[in-house]
Amino acid sequence: MSDLKTITETLISGDVEALMSQVKEALEKGTAAGEILANGLIAGMDIVGERMETGEMFIPEVLMSAHAMGEAVEILKPLLAEGETNTAGRVIIGTVKGDLHDIGKNLVSMMLESAGFEVTDLGVDVDADAFMKAIEELNPHIVGLSALLTTTIPAMRDTVDRIVQSGKKDSIKIMVGGAPVNQAFADEIGADAYASDAGSACKLAKAMLR
Amino acid sequence: MFTVIGERINTTLKKVKAATAERDADYIKEDVQNQEASGATYIDVNAGARIGHEEEDMKWLLSVIQEATQLPLCLDSPDPAILEMAYGLVNQTPLINSISLEKDRFDPMMKYLKGKECRIIALCMDDSGMPKSVDDIFSRAKSLVEELEGIGFKRDDIFIDPLIQPMSVAAENGTMAMDAVEKIMTELEGVHTTGGLSNISYGLPQRKMVNRIFLAMMMARGYDSAIMDPLDKEIMAVLKTGDMIKGKDNFCMNYLKAVRAGDIIA
Known part of the structure; x- marks a missing residue:
């Protein structure tokens, strides 16, 4: 097995100690940091995301892999050239107004970061104004809206409407998710994608920007 | 019971x-x-x-x-407004689901509840979001009980929901809920504790097993109500057996009745 393939496998297993030493070893052998990140670590998180989507891996295992990824990236960071990190695209994400639930949003945020996206998490109870302000400032490729309560579904619609009215919709893809949300609702409010879990959110985000 | x-x-x-x-x-x-x-x-x-x-x-x-x-x-x-309409249509004293300390929810709900004959579920949620510690849960529970007592609610009519969070995202979520329930049931004696029990197993396989064991462990700490599916036979069996072990089932009569009805099978 190549070093990168080993790194990918170790990342999936979530063994942080082994992963750190394999990453260091690969660097010593002269593998470029960017190569390790893209073809070792991010490649591994892609598989984690897929396995999460299919139900082969469960949330605690995904968290373990993501934690290992974070530690490994810390080793690579000083060695990465400008433009080699967060290359996948810019995302802003938040739980919509009136809703304080953050578990699903945090999982999506973490998976996107692990996949190389630059993620700005606006937190919970985020109103349309706050989303618009962040869009103006950060010029994201993707905006992610999360909700757990049926009662905050209208806030999701309002936020999408505001983005459309601002004329920014052409350059932004909107992704929605959460227990009361489904594909039909996403279509109805004019969102570009609905994701049922963090793994598929990650896959969809990549596909939308391809 | x-x-x-x-x-x-x-x-x-x-x-x-x-x-x-x-x-x-x-x-x-x-x-x-x-x-x-x-x-x-x-x-x-x-x-x-x-x-x-x-x-x-x-x-x-x-x-x-x-x-x-x-x-x-x-x-x-x-x-x-929906609750007001519904209140006028029920034949029995209802349980209202729910009030919380979130400002936008608290004020209108207090206005609604004042003077009504009902029981109430009170969520340990405030504008800062989900509780992060036993103290978070308890201090919110305490505020809710004080406020509700202030408008005439008896403790027996207050059901505190400590907001159970999944084990899959943080290992302390189970003990946090259990410790909080025990503190609420002892220090705010007379209130009930309730909530969405199955939140504990979100993101894990074989959720029903997690829910059953969690119910038994919560009951040991004083948890005396849950929002749950009564058609789930196995969890109802845990509940009836738990009530019996806690001494809440005189001469084990309900337990024996449930066994004879085929509802408890080991």
Whole structure:
């Protein structure tokens, strides 16, 4: 097995100690940091995301892999050239107004970061104004809206409407998710994608920007 | 005795949503009768999923359900106007689901609750979000109890929901809920604790096993109500057995009755 393939496998297993030493070893052998990140670590998180989507891996295992990824990236960071990190695209994400639930949003945020996206998490109870302000400032490729309560579904619609009215919709893809949300609702409010879990959110985000 | 709040009449559930949209009274009545036969204490009614139709759906559900059962209802809506309408239509003293310390919710709900004859579920949620520690949960519970007592609620009519969070995302979520329940039940003696028990198993496989064991562990700490599915035979068996072990079942009569009915099989 190549070093990168080993790194990918170790990342999936979530063994942080082994992963750190394999990453260091690969660097010593002269593998470029960017190569390790893209073809070792991010490649591994892609598989984690897929396995999460299919139900082969469960949330605690995904968290373990993501934690290992974070530690490994810390080793690579000083060695990465400008433009080699967060290359996948810019995302802003938040739980919509009136809703304080953050578990699903945090999982999506973490998976996107692990996949190389630059993620700005606006937190919970985020109103349309706050989303618009962040869009103006950060010029994201993707905006992610999360909700757990049926009662905050209208806030999701309002936020999408505001983005459309601002004329920014052409350059932004909107992704929605959460227990009361489904594909039909996403279509109805004019969102570009609905994701049922963090793994598929990650896959969809990549596909939308391809 | 444990208070079972039957969670099945909720329009976010596909079949209930369809039955409500089609005004299929037989489906709703049968479900409610099954919940009653299985040991539900309250029937929760949530008509919120069909946006724009909550008022008419709630009205219809209340009339259909009360033709099928004498059980008291748990009125489940964040909208005081819907709750006001529903309050006028129930035959028994209802349980209201719910109030929290979130500013936008607290003020209108306090106004609504004042002077009403009802029981109340109080969520340990405030504007800073989900609780992060036992102290978070307890201090919110305490504020809610003080506020509710201030407008005339008896402790026996207050059901505190500590907001159970999943084990899959943080290892301390189980002990946090259990410790909080024990603190609430001892230091705010007389109130009840309730909530969505199955949140604990979100993101894990074989969720029902996690839910059952968690219920037993929570009961040991004083947890005396849950929003749950009374048609889940195994968890109801845990509940009845737990009540018996806690000494809440004189001469083990309910336990024995349940065994003879085939509801408890080991």
